[in-house]
Amino acid sequence: MNFLPDLIDNYVINHSQKEPELLKQLNRETWQKVLNPRMLSGAYQGRLLSIISKLTNPKNILEIGTYTGYSALCLAEGLQKDGELITIDKNEELESFAKNYFNKSDYKNQIKQFIGNAIDIVPTLNKKFDLVFIDADKSNYINYFNLIIEKMNSGGVILSDNVLWSGKIVEELNPKDIDTKILLEYNKLLNSDTRVETVLLPIRDGLTITRVK
Incomplete structure (x- = not known):
C-alpha cells in the first residue's frame, strides 16, 4: 500500500536507484509464478534495504521471512566479504525458487537458508547479528x-516490515484481527523499550528502523 499521492510516489521512485538486473528477473518471475506476489519487497524498498545494509556494513545478517529471496539479496549487498546472511522461512515450496537466485548472485557462498519455524530456529543460532530484517507472520513479531x-x-x-498494515493500525480494531492487535503492541514496544531507539517510516506498508543501544 502506498500512503503518498501517486505523482509524488512516482517521482520518488524515478529519483531512486534502480534494481540490479538479477533482481529485476526475480521480481518478474515472482509475479509470474508465485502466489501473493505483493509480499515481495519490490524495487524501491529493496534499494532502501540495500543502502541501509551498505551503511551498516554488517558481518552477520538475520532475515525472518525469505519468501522468494528478493530482500535477502538486497540485504546481502552490504555484507562484509567474510560475512554471512541467514534467512529463515517455513514455506518449503519456495526454497528452491529462492536458492536458484541466490546461486546466480555474487553472494551464493554467504547466504544460508533455513526451512522451518523461526521461533524454533533462532534460539539455535550461536552468533550475534548486526542487521535483522523481520518480514514474516505478524502475529509473532513480538516473539521474534x-x-x-x-x-x-x-x-x-532491526528492520521491521508492514508495521502500518495497510492503515489498519489507525482504524477501529476488530477484536478478531490478531495481526493488527499484535502490530499495535509491537509498535508500542519498539517505541518504549529502553534497550532500543526507533523511527517508523511511512514507506510502502511501513518500515521501522530500530537501533540497539
Whole structure:
C-alpha cells in the first residue's frame, strides 16, 4: 500500500536507484509464478534495504521471512566479504525458487537458508547479528523481537516490515484481527523499550528502523 499521492510516489521512485538486473528477473518471475506476489519487497524498498545494509556494513545478517529471496539479496549487498546472511522461512515450496537466485548472485557462498519455524530456529543460532530484517507472520513479531534482542550487537539495526498494515493500525480494531492487535503492541514496544531507539517510516506498508543501544 502506498500512503503518498501517486505523482509524488512516482517521482520518488524515478529519483531512486534502480534494481540490479538479477533482481529485476526475480521480481518478474515472482509475479509470474508465485502466489501473493505483493509480499515481495519490490524495487524501491529493496534499494532502501540495500543502502541501509551498505551503511551498516554488517558481518552477520538475520532475515525472518525469505519468501522468494528478493530482500535477502538486497540485504546481502552490504555484507562484509567474510560475512554471512541467514534467512529463515517455513514455506518449503519456495526454497528452491529462492536458492536458484541466490546461486546466480555474487553472494551464493554467504547466504544460508533455513526451512522451518523461526521461533524454533533462532534460539539455535550461536552468533550475534548486526542487521535483522523481520518480514514474516505478524502475529509473532513480538516473539521474534524477544528472541533476537539478546542476539544483537550494540549498534545493530532491526528492520521491521508492514508495521502500518495497510492503515489498519489507525482504524477501529476488530477484536478478531490478531495481526493488527499484535502490530499495535509491537509498535508500542519498539517505541518504549529502553534497550532500543526507533523511527517508523511511512514507506510502502511501513518500515521501522530500530537501533540497539
